[in-house]
Amino acid sequence: MSKVLIQAMVLPMTGPDRFYPQGEICIEDDRIISVGELGSAPAGFVPDRVLDLPNDVVMPGLINTHTHAAMTLLRGYADDLPLMPWLNEKVWPFEDKLTDEDIYWGTALALCEMIRSGTTTMLDMYASMDQVAEVVLKAGTRAVLARGLIGNGPNGNRALQESIDLVQRYHGAGAGRVNVMFGPHAPYTCSAEYLRKVKVEADRLGVGIHIHVAETQDEIKILQDQYGKTPVQWLDELGLFGGHVVAAHCVHLTPEDMEILARKHVCVAHNAESNMKLNSGTAPIIELRAQGVVVSLGTDGASSNNNLDLFGEMRSAAFQQKLCKGSTVLPAYEVLEMATVAGAQTLGLEDVGMLAPGFKADLITIDMDQPHFYPRFSIPAHLVYVAHAGDVRTVMVDGKLLMEERKLLTMDVSKVCQEAETRAKRISAELMDK
Numbered sequence: 001m002s003k004v005l006i007q008a009m010v011l012p013m014t015g016p017d018r019f020y021p022q023g024e025i026c027i028e029d030d031r032i033i034s035v036g037e038l039g040s041a042p043a044g045f046v047p048d049r050v051l052d053l054p055n056d057v058v059m060p061g062l063i064n065t066h067t068h069a070a071m072t073l074l075r076g077y078a079d080d081l082p083l084m085p086w087l088n089e090k091v092w093p094f095e096d097k098l099t100d101e102d103i104y105w106g107t108a109l110a111l112c113e114m115i116r117s118g119t120t121t122m123l124d125m126y127a128s129m130d131q132v133a134e135v136v137l138k139a140g141t142r143a144v145l146a147r148g149l150i151g152n153g154p155n156g157n158r159a160l161q162e163s164i165d166l167v168q169r170y171h172g173a174g175a176g177r178v179n180v181m182f183g184p185h186a187p188y189t190c191s192a193e194y195l196r197k198v199k200v201e202a203d204r205l206g207v208g209i210h211i212h213v214a215e216t217q218d219e220i221k222i223l224q225d226q227y228g229k230t231p232v233q234w235l236d237e238l239g240l241f242g243g244h245v246v247a248a249h250c251v252h253l254t255p256e257d258m259e260i261l262a263r264k265h266v267c268v269a270h271n272a273e274s275n276m277k278l279n280s281g282t283a284p285i286i287e288l289r290a291q292g293v294v295v296s297l298g299t300d301g302a303s304s305n306n307n308l309d310l311f312g313e314m315r316s317a318a319f320q321q322k323l324c325k326g327s328t329v330l331p332a333y334e335v336l337e338m339a340t341v342a343g344a345q346t347l348g349l350e351d352v353g354m355l356a357p358g359f360k361a362d363l364i365t366i367d368m369d370q371p372h373f374y375p376r377f378s379i380p381a382h383l384v385y386v387a388h389a390g391d392v393r394t395v396m397v398d399g400k401l402l403m404e405e406r407k408l409l410t411m412d413v414s415k416v417c418q419e420a421e422t423r424a425k426r427i428s429a430e431l432m433d434k
């Protein structure tokens, strides 16, 4: 049994008034057993490891609820375009050339970046998900994996079978670190018949569904022309909602759409930076939250962001809403909740997202002894408006250290960078030769 004691400033995310300026957390194996002021450890707790970090804040690991990890290989390859030309002219031709091994190394690159920026859990939608699962298991992070499904013809049916196999092989793998959902790509790439099949299979296997919804005005027009409905109303009519559904983007919503999402308990993964970069629009986050919709944060892939830093994403999400709705909306603590507590709710993970007894020891520490963090009026404000990836010192998942003093312990970063560089350049050269 391993016993770890962390002494630091503790922001447990169990309520806006909870903060221990001189605090400690006791961890036994994969779980937190106590959180409180210095000296609050249970009697008889003898740690075999002490992390004495009085100038660090310890908080729950960040949760990225919408990404395409292996798209790190496309970082900087397809910039300055709106969604549809970006996908059709650049992204999909590149992705057609990806091998299983490419996706393994692209995901490995994403996980190095995520760990170094304090992200402990991701919801990933992509292809070759066995490779993704294997690299997640090796890296030691937590993940929910959705095989992306584009519903036309035999490819769609093959991908659906891969989703079913993925559930059987990896749902609950790594002592529960890896889980699986179904990932129909979007209402404009999946037919009605295909979406109904996906829902039947997801229900049969008892897993959730992850889908892009109402991302652009182009999508609204396509759905209006094809079905005479908004994307949300169309998916609702098909019966896709009702179970566990995570809808990414949700930028262009009517009041009726928002009412449906709230009533059907659909969770929304908000991707502020991707929505800005692709000029998709500003999602109605304040209105959704006011209706009781759980809204968490995603980076989307590294080709539309172009990084996987959830600290940057928190800042952008807050600033974008303030620009459009007024400076008082989305105070810092609420944004931190979106990146932690709401992330866990979105993924259906009941024992992560907070630091509390009985919860998994998924946590990060941030080095606050740096010029950009002084004076220390408000720790939540500093974490949202000031902090960035490079401030993360320590990362732990399931009670195991994945990064210490900014050194990754489970990944060979230089090997990963070199593989990613070679593979991405090979594909771009192949595309230029055509």
Ligand SMILES: CSC[C@H]1O[C@@H](n2cnc3c(O)ncnc32)[C@H](O)[C@@H]1O
Pocket (backbone or CB within 6 Å): 068, 083, 087, 091, 092, 095, 125, 126, 127, 147, 148, 149, 150, 185, 186, 212, 215, 274, 300, 301, 304
């Ligand atoms: C079939 S796997 C997932 C699929 O989604 C593509 N993708 C990446 N970002 C977006 C986005 O913002 N909207 C729609 N689709 C996106 C990715 O390239 C994969 O092909």
Ligand SMILES: [Zn+2]
Pocket (backbone or CB within 6 Å): 066, 067, 068, 212, 248, 300, 301
């Ligand atoms: Zn996406």
